Amino acid sequence: MNQSKTMEAADRRFGWFMSAPSLALLLAVILFPVFWALFTSVHDYTLIAPNFDTFTGAENYISAIQDPAFRHSLGLTAFFVAAVVLFEFLLGFIVALMLNSVERFKPIYYGILLCPLLMNPVIVGLIWRMFLHPSLGIVNYLLTVVGFEPVNWLGSTQMAIWTIIMVDIWHQVSFMIVLLLAGLSAMPKEPYEAARVDGARVYQSFFYITLPLMMPVIIVTLLIRMIFAVKTYDLIYIMTRGGPGVATDLVSYSIYRTAFVSLNVGEASAMSAILLGFILLLTVYLYRYMRSLT
Amino acid sequence: MLKQSLLSLALATGLSTAAHAESVNILMEGVPDTEYVKTLLPEFTKETGIEVNLEVVNYAEMHTKLVPQLLASKGSYSAIVVDFYWVGEFTKAGWLAPLDDMIKADNFDTSVYVPKMMDLVGQVDGVTYMLPFYNYAMGLLYRTDLLEDEANKAAYLEATGMELAPPKTWGEYLEQVKFFTKDGMHGVVNQGLRPDPIAMEWSNYLFANGGEFHDADWNATLNTPAGVAALEQYKTNVNEYGPLGSASFSFDEAFNVMAQGQAYSYITYNFFRTAIDDPSQSTVAGKVEIMPVPGQEPGVGASLNGAWGWAIPKSSPNPEAAWTFLKWVESKKIAKERAMQGGSPTRIDVFDDADLNAKFDYMGAMKDMLLTSHNFPVFTYTPQLVEVLGRELSLAVADEATPADALAAVEAEMNELAKKDGKQK
Amino acid sequence: MASITLDKITKVYPNDVTAVNGVSLDIRDGEFMILLGPSGCGKSTTLRMIAGLEAISSGDMLIGGRRVNDVDPADRDIAIVFQNYALYPHMTVAKNLAFGLKLRHVPASEIETRINRVAALLGIEPLLGRKPSQLSGGQRQRVALGRALVREPQAFLLDEPLSNLDATLRSSMRTELIKLHHTLGTTIVHVTHDQVEAMTMGERICIMKDGDIVQVGEPMEVYRNPANTFVASFLATPPMNLLPGRIESVGAGALVVAMDGVALPVPTAFQAAYASHSGKPVIVGLRPEDFHLAAGDAARTAPIDLVTITTEVLGPEVILVANLASGAGPEIHARMPRDFRAKIGQPLTLHFDLAEIQLFDPETTRVLPRPAHP
Missing domain, CATH: 2.40.50.140 (Nucleic acid-binding proteins)
Structure with a gap:
């Protein structure tokens, strides 16, 4: 009894000992920056005067929320995230379903699909800026060849955000495909056969079997993609700088400018904290929903 | 025994340091002027025995790479190059070492520089922090072949009652923009991307209308008749006389339109004058010339000035070696050699050099441009002003704000920034 | 209820492996037919062709006199119990049972009646609200069987349904299946590699080897008069x-x-x-x-x-x-x-x-x- 207790304690000590390095690393690379940012967000910390001499409380938060440009960025980002995640999911799911039934040349399809995903977003932005050049780009050239009017891809306030959405879909849809495909190929085969004999048509199998069984994978995929989409910055920086006007001024780019152009790290940290709050809420909600499924 | 070996170790390291050549590390932007410097470096090493390592990166990366090194007590860069944007921020933060003592000790003559250059990337409040490296003032690129075309001349005379020639005034230029927008040609191509392309280009429009950014007391003077007219003209040029999508063009895309012969004119950085004669990227080589952006009266220039300066950060590990390099690279001989390769001068004696003028016949226009140019406000918050200006101009071009409202918004923010910086009392 | 007729049925897979080699078999209406053979003999493939889950390479398949080669499994009116049960993991037992009926637009009241009847028959009433992951192997087996029964199909196809159960449970399920067949009188095709199941349950046994039918007959007839040394050595323990x-x-x-x-x-x-x-x-x-x-x-x-x-x-x-x-x-x-x-x-x-x-x-x-x- 006594001995087993000491052994247990020794085991626990050993466990702590073994996990200490990774815990310390986690603390250093994740928690420390988060706390630093939160600490900064309640101080008047700028790159001109990088010190924590002036405690400002909620001032940075208030001025961020009162800034109509920041509120516009938040709303626009919500729209952008919803649009890319929805379209990438639909497109990704369709492609994943098609690929799942493919027997031959699977590695080749995988390779082609992964290409855009492996590209640096800066490169993606540059390539598409070139393709979408209104008078010298290949896209408008092809459009005029088949008799369409050239489109003002990035210069029109109505079009620009959709152009960014389309480029993001091109770049990121493979991520959805790969994750959903992994989920699909891990699905048991038998329930489908049972359903076929039970009288289910292909679309019924999809809605009654595939969709509910895939739900946990779908939610995790959507969640990861949403979090990444909120952070979209490179494409904006390369393709539009938030313009024309403020038509593509996503929140991550706006935070970047506050920190590195306005040099106001304190307010930028407050903006990041507000964003973090939204992401956390979303994560908790989706995580709970996923738990309720299983 | 132990003492002895420590001693010998210390001696060995000391010796090896002495044996090693001293080296100067500089962070630079990947632009032609950096390449010209690179080709001349072996000469410097031969003369002084000092190695030079250039770390060449994109403009976008420079600021983020510089700041941590400047904040450190001992950074890794011996010398740096500073865009005029950053001058206010870097000097306010106290990151740059004053050069006056070294200039005095070596009798380095700074009066050879174009005075506007020294104002922009030389002195701040009477202290010399930088030596001007190269200038990128903006000029008006225009198609000489179109001006010389007889049919055009006749049609222009009939339409306006004026002779077709390089525009002497801003009004004449606008008239030509309108005239040349026909048959798939565009009178002008603009760089409407926010923030810096549009902000920089529009500054020329402001100066051309006789406007300035602020008065002597740093009160913003943008929401004025000149400012509103400039923005109305800019908007009209983008939306009516420019190619589709120029509201989102950066300078390289706008340059391509010009280089493909699809536009009559383009107000842009002077270094594109060299590029437009390069047949590998231009179909109009030999058909384009540059001139100062015309103002209200003939002879009054409206070009926006722009430049980079050499500086030695306070965190420099070897400021003496850095200064040796600076005074070499900015000597008349090397400055001329750089200019002969296509570099853009900052010294008057280089501008006036006979060999250089023989090689580039537009050198006179370049000098005029610089002499009659106007400076962008240089203070701690220059980048933020560019950001705000870019955003509001872009909104006005997109018809989401009236020119007056947009400019009023810039004025308000600019006044606030000037106050925050202590410029405005 | 229906007879099932296989006429020179062949299954060749895309990799040119012949799984079933022109077999002909008449399964009478209401018969309990065993397909017996070692693994790889083609018995499961044959069953899956009856169900419509595998395409038939050549030959004719008739259920109740109707040629069903090109009929979707959904329209063959047969039910199948899989070796690993193949329950729908995200549905409760009740929903598992109801699924096939819902797809066939059976009225809700009728579905409920049938589920209750089958649940009572199999003793799974307390399990109706649970999900498959909360059931033991034997319980899943019953639910799988229930899902087939509730459909009241023309024929039941059982694909080694007892092989995942322990010995005691297997023996009692054998008895229950025999009783069920006696009560319902529906045609049953039961695939197994277990000769005890074959002998005890089948009205007739069809013994297969390497894609061919070796012998078809009543258990005692096959036992007493094996058609070749394979049958002789496969049936009974110890064998001949x-x-x-x-x-x-x-x-x-x-x-x-x-x-x-x-x-x-x-x-x-x-x-x-x-x-x-x-x-x-x-x-x-x-x-x-x-x-x-x-x-x-x-x-x-x-x-x-x-x-x-x-x-x-x-x-x-x-x-x-x-x-x-x-x-x-x-x-x-x-x-x-x-x-x-x-x-x-x-x-x-x-x-x-x-x-x-x-x-x-x-x-x-x-x-x-x-x-x-x-």
Whole structure:
């Protein structure tokens, strides 16, 4: 009894000992920056005067929320995230379903699909800026060849955000495909056969079997993609700088400018904290929903 | 025994340091002027025995790479190059070492520089922090072949009652923009991307209308008749006389339109004058010339000035070696050699050099441009002003704000920034 | 309810492997048919072709007289119970049962009645609200069966449904399935590799090997008159002893089956049938059950001298493992009464029931035809 207790304690000590390095690393690379940012967000910390001499409380938060440009960025980002995640999911799911039934040349399809995903977003932005050049780009050239009017891809306030959405879909849809495909190929085969004999048509199998069984994978995929989409910055920086006007001024780019152009790290940290709050809420909600499924 | 070996170790390291050549590390932007410097470096090493390592990166990366090194007590860069944007921020933060003592000790003559250059990337409040490296003032690129075309001349005379020639005034230029927008040609191509392309280009429009950014007391003077007219003209040029999508063009895309012969004119950085004669990227080589952006009266220039300066950060590990390099690279001989390769001068004696003028016949226009140019406000918050200006101009071009409202918004923010910086009392 | 007819059904996979090789089989309306064979014999593929889950490469498949080669599984009105149950993991038991009925637009009240009836029949009422992951193997088995039953189809297809259960549960499920078939009278096709299941449950057994049907018949008929050495050695435990031998004529038309040091006189009833093989080698098939301690009628039994290798005392019976006295040939298994004991190496004489002898052609492995068991 006594001995087993000491052994247990020794085991626990050993466990702590073994996990200490990774815990310390986690603390250093994740928690420390988060706390630093939160600490900064309640101080008047700028790159001109990088010190924590002036405690400002909620001032940075208030001025961020009162800034109509920041509120516009938040709303626009919500729209952008919803649009890319929805379209990438639909497109990704369709492609994943098609690929799942493919027997031959699977590695080749995988390779082609992964290409855009492996590209640096800066490169993606540059390539598409070139393709979408209104008078010298290949896209408008092809459009005029088949008799369409050239489109003002990035210069029109109505079009620009959709152009960014389309480029993001091109770049990121493979991520959805790969994750959903992994989920699909891990699905048991038998329930489908049972359903076929039970009288289910292909679309019924999809809605009654595939969709509910895939739900946990779908939610995790959507969640990861949403979090990444909120952070979209490179494409904006390369393709539009938030313009024309403020038509593509996503929140991550706006935070970047506050920190590195306005040099106001304190307010930028407050903006990041507000964003973090939204992401956390979303994560908790989706995580709970996923738990309720299983 | 132990003492002895420590001693010998210390001696060995000391010796090896002495044996090693001293080296100067500089962070630079990947632009032609950096390449010209690179080709001349072996000469410097031969003369002084000092190695030079250039770390060449994109403009976008420079600021983020510089700041941590400047904040450190001992950074890794011996010398740096500073865009005029950053001058206010870097000097306010106290990151740059004053050069006056070294200039005095070596009798380095700074009066050879174009005075506007020294104002922009030389002195701040009477202290010399930088030596001007190269200038990128903006000029008006225009198609000489179109001006010389007889049919055009006749049609222009009939339409306006004026002779077709390089525009002497801003009004004449606008008239030509309108005239040349026909048959798939565009009178002008603009760089409407926010923030810096549009902000920089529009500054020329402001100066051309006789406007300035602020008065002597740093009160913003943008929401004025000149400012509103400039923005109305800019908007009209983008939306009516420019190619589709120029509201989102950066300078390289706008340059391509010009280089493909699809536009009559383009107000842009002077270094594109060299590029437009390069047949590998231009179909109009030999058909384009540059001139100062015309103002209200003939002879009054409206070009926006722009430049980079050499500086030695306070965190420099070897400021003496850095200064040796600076005074070499900015000597008349090397400055001329750089200019002969296509570099853009900052010294008057280089501008006036006979060999250089023989090689580039537009050198006179370049000098005029610089002499009659106007400076962008240089203070701690220059980048933020560019950001705000870019955003509001872009909104006005997109018809989401009236020119007056947009400019009023810039004025308000600019006044606030000037106050925050202590410029405005 | 319906009959199922397979007419020269063939299944060739895309990689050119022939899984089923032109089999023909008539399963009568209401029959309990067993498809028996070792793994890879094509029995499961055959079942899946009946269900419509595998495309038929050639031949005709008829259910209730209707050709169903190109009919979707949904429209064949059959139900299948899979080896691993294949329950819908995200649905409760009740929803699992209701799924097929809902898809067929059976009214909700009717669905409820049927589920309750089947749940009562299988004793799974308390499980209706649970999900499959919360059930034991036996419970899942019942739910899978229930899902088939509730549909009231024309035929049930069972694909090794008992193989994942432990021995006790398997035996009781056997009995329940037999009872169910008796109650419902629906056609059942049951695939198994377990010969005990085959013997105890089937009205007829269809034995398959390498994609071919080897023999179809009632359990006792297949047991008593195996069509070849494969069937002989596959059915029953221990299986039929197969020993090399030769038919020899011993004057006046009398034949004996000669093995190493043993001569078994051929019963007069079989003499004519075997006469043509006189002088040729044969494989002699002797069931372990047909060895007796006591000599019977001299005309009916013949003594065989053996040397004991070992005995396996099972309780209800003892299996004697022995060699012929000459020491040659394969081991012989004989089923002895429970009190039988023999020491290792002990010689003994058993008496074989000659009427049960089966002879096989060593070349074709097929049985030499003889009049049925007298």
